[in-house]
Amino acid sequence: MTIWWAVAVTCAACYVLKLAGLSAPRRILDHPGVQRFAALVPVALLAALIAVQSFAHGQALHVDWPRTAGLGAAVVALLLRAPFLVVLAVAAVVTAALRHLLG
C-alpha cells in the first residue's frame, strides 16, 4: 500500500463518517454508551500517539534525548499557560538546540 492509497482511503473514510453522522437515525445518539465512547476514544488515541511518536522507532523503544527534552520543555510551557504556537516553538527550539550541542 503506497502512501497515496493511505491518503485516499483516509480522505474517503473520514468524509463518509461525517456524512453518516448527518444521515443516521437519531436514536443512535440516544445511546449513552455510544456518546461516552466517542468522547473518550480521542483521549486514549492522542495519548498513545504522543507516547509512540516520542519513544518508538519502528518496533524498537528508544529515547531520543533532544526530542524528549523538547517535549519536556513543551510540558513546562503548557504548565505556564503558554499559547499554542509558543508551545510548539519551544519544543522545536529546545530539540534543535540540544541536537546541535550534542551532535
Added chain:
Amino acid sequence: MGIAVGLAGLAFGAAAVTAGLTVAQACALSLFAFTGASQFALVGVVAGGGNLVAGTAGAILLGARNGLYGLRLAGLLGVRGWSRLPVAHGVIDETAAVALAQPDERSARTGFFVTFASLYLTWNATTLLGALGTSRVADPAVFGLDAVGPATFLAILWPRLTGGDPETRTLRLIAGGGAVIALAATPFTPPGVPVLLAAVAVLAVLLRRPR
C-alpha cells in the same frame, strides 16, 4: 481559534513533509480529509516507518467522532437530501463546538457555516505553507521539527487533562493507560497497531464504570 487552527495547519504541513509525504499528499489530506487529528495520526505512523494499513485505521477511528458530531448537528442545521453532501465535509471539532454553543438554530447555522468556511481556507493555506517551507529544509530533524508533531498532540490534549474533578481524573487514567498500552505493544505488533490498541483503555474504563 482561527489563529490556533492556522498554526496547527503550519505544524501539520511541516510534520507531513518531515514524515516523508510529498507536498501534494499533505495538501490532499487537508483538502479532502479535513479533520486535523486523523491527518496527524496518519502522518505520525508514516513518520515512525509504520504499517500504512494500521495508520489508516487509526486515522479513521479518530475520524469516527465527526460522525457523532454529525448526529448532533443533523437536527440543528436542518439539512436534507443533496445539501448534506457539501455540509458533511464541514463537520469537525471546531464547527461542532461553535454550532452547539449557539443559543438558537439560526445562529447555530450561521456559526457553523462561517466557522467551516474560514477554517477550511485557513487550514488548507497554512498546510501548503508549512509543507512548502519544510520541503526546502534538507534535514527537518536539525531544526527540531520532529518534536512538533507530538508537541501538537500534547497541546491539544492538555486542557482535557488538567483539573481536579472526577471526570478529568478519568480522562487522565485513560490517557495514561492508552500511552502505556501503546508502548507495551510496540515491540510485539507492527507500527500503527499499538495506537489502535490504546482504545482498549477506554473500554476498560467504560466497563469499570457503567453509565
